[in-house]
Amino acid sequence: MTSSSYPLVSVLRARHTGYLLFTSLLGRLPGAMAALAIVQLVRSTSGDFAFAGLITAVYVIAGAAGQPLLGRLIDRLGQVAVLAISGVLSFLAFTGMALTLDPAPGAAVALAAAAGLFTPPLEPALRALWPRLVRPGPQLKAAFSLDAGAQEIIFIVGPLLTVAGIALFGPIGNLLFAGGLGLIGALAFILNPAPWAASTDRQSDLTRSARVRSPILMPAIARVTVFTFGIGLPVGALTIVATASEAARSGTGLPGLAGWILAVNAVGALVGATVVGIRPLGSTPARLLTLCGTLLAVGYLPLAVTALPTWAYLLAAGISGLMLPPTLGQVFERVSQLSAPAALTEANGWIVSGMTLGIGTGTLAAGIAVGASGTAAITWIVLAASALTALLSLVVRPGRRHR
Template sequence: MAAMPSADARSGSAPSYAAVLRIPHARRAFGAAMLGRLSYGTIPLSLLLAVKSGTGSYAVAGTVMALFGATSVLLSPMRAGLVDRYGARRALPPMVVLYAVLLVGIAVATWRPGASGVWVGVAVAAAGACTPPVGPVMRAVWSELAPDRELLQRAYSLDGVAEEIVFASGPLLVGLLVGWAPAAAGVVLAASLIVVGTMALVGSPAVRRAGEAGGAEPGEVAEGGPASGGSGLWRAVVVAGGVGVALGGIDLLAVAFADERGRSAAVAWILAALSVGSAVGGLAHGAVSWRVSADRRLPLLALGLGASLAAAGLSPNLYVLAAAAMLTGLFVAPAITTAYLLADAAATPNTRTRVGAWVNTTLNAGTSAGAAATGALIAHVPLPLLFPLTALPLLLTAACTAFGTGTGRRSRTSARVG
């Protein structure tokens, strides 16, 4: 069943963020998805603290977190493919139950010192493999609820900014909790949030309606890898990877810059400036009725992000770096949102969750790669030079994806406008 046109659409004006939230059943699904994503904002720090407390080893904690990240990120397209094939209402509940059971088991094992690092590592890797794809599912739901491309652009922008706020607030919530409870309590909190949020999302009318509108037939395999999505999906995936590399390096660069000046605590303000810039940029980008298509905007946004990050290396002090971080942030959410829009335009109803997951996977994999590469270079390369080196992969992806834009599945995109 198609979504009802918004009042903005009927009047001929550009749809607003309020119009997004007025879509029937959107607020319920969106609220449930954000509650589930709050679990993802709390789980990294909770797991790190719990494993360190339970095993007494930073090395084990670091290794376990790497395992969790690897299985969670690399298997994301496969889990999303299960949603495309069987529908969210059938695929998500078994995932979230198994994921929550494993998290509770990890919490029990690490509640007191003496936990086995090997067994905890196995359980954490298994939990990462079962992580429910709440974000990709919500973006697929938005695509069904908002068939108008401008309305979908605002929905994705609102979704991305809200997700960033949730991820920023998650560690703060964990910090408050572990001030009076064992570190493993944070893992229990994450398990509770994901169960409640995912089950509420699955039970929402929006997900039921999306399930009726799409989904593969029994026995039909939904193909949704980059090779099946055309050049639009490839560009989205490549640029998302470049953005991830830049974001993975920024944290370490900010820490090193602050340490050089003997003001380590200032790194929190620098990263907060980046987040504020991203939120402002995301909301502003979503509110504009762009005449430039998403496939042409994406390399331009990537270029702006890479250039501003490279220029940040020239900052003479922390105040200028904070301003440069805010400027860099203005391009972050718009670039990610546009990548998701481009991926959605390349999708079919049977592959929508998976193509979104490919963008998410390369973004997260790029973040890990960027952090690892920056960490390896930071002791050997002067900081003013390391900023542009960190931005270089993103600048290269912007240059590569700038060629050949305007091709691909334009007919499908045009068919969905208006």
């Protein structure tokens, strides 16, 4: 059979796709490293879980604000300049945060906000390029599935790189390491001709794109954004849950357990992405979103059983990741159906924003809970996050008006 029988193979063979996917993932590594890196840096100084949750949440929430804003700039000005400038500014903020967290924690919180705000919007930028790089239909569906699955690689590699970075460079050097990888990835991404071509086209069409209203004003996209916020809640809480689980098992568990929990969670997600890539879900995104979100919420429930042996808890972490890529794949496809092409980067930016805001909220709430009640709060954190995810999945349930 030819590669046309396998849309995923044809996507990978299309011009520029492999390079853009790789460099995009490289530039997005700080998103998979920063939360754990910041928490571990705070633990090495004050050891305050509540402050760790606060500064991590500030970073993530600022990123949520920055993605649609930078996405709108890309829709108006093109990818190259926005990605380059934001990459440099984010790296400088990472550097300042790492160096000031111990002597000046207030300044470190402000710099964490800047690092998040200027995070290069590589994720929405790549998704806006997919319709230019591959054919519509099965090939475009395969590209979105590949995107959702491949980003799980960074959530496998990211925590392990954090563990290795702390061992090699110390907690401060590890944060600089994470920021540097983000800058390298952003600059490498814009060396490709595709972002330059997209930027040239956008400049020539600036007047028309400036008249396109913000996609968040569309009720259907707003509902998908709220849904994506909901699936981010347990993902964000997991960073604190993993760190607290490591602390609770100190002396009896696996060294670096927090990093392993997050990495195994991402392995589970990669398995989910592989399965759905081989056997695509057989209905429309509008009908599948609620089901996918509910199954994702249920998958996190085993992590509430804190008495599990370490090996079983790691298995539960893997189970909790299974439904994330299938759910995100449906989100990406639905947004591409709903958004005007001239606002597609911003629309994807809002989706990223919803996800990261959910992650930040989950991290902050979990940090406060563990800071107040200790590791005994893990069970209630998982139960609450799963319940909210299932509840918010109802906003996109079948039968609602989607346009």
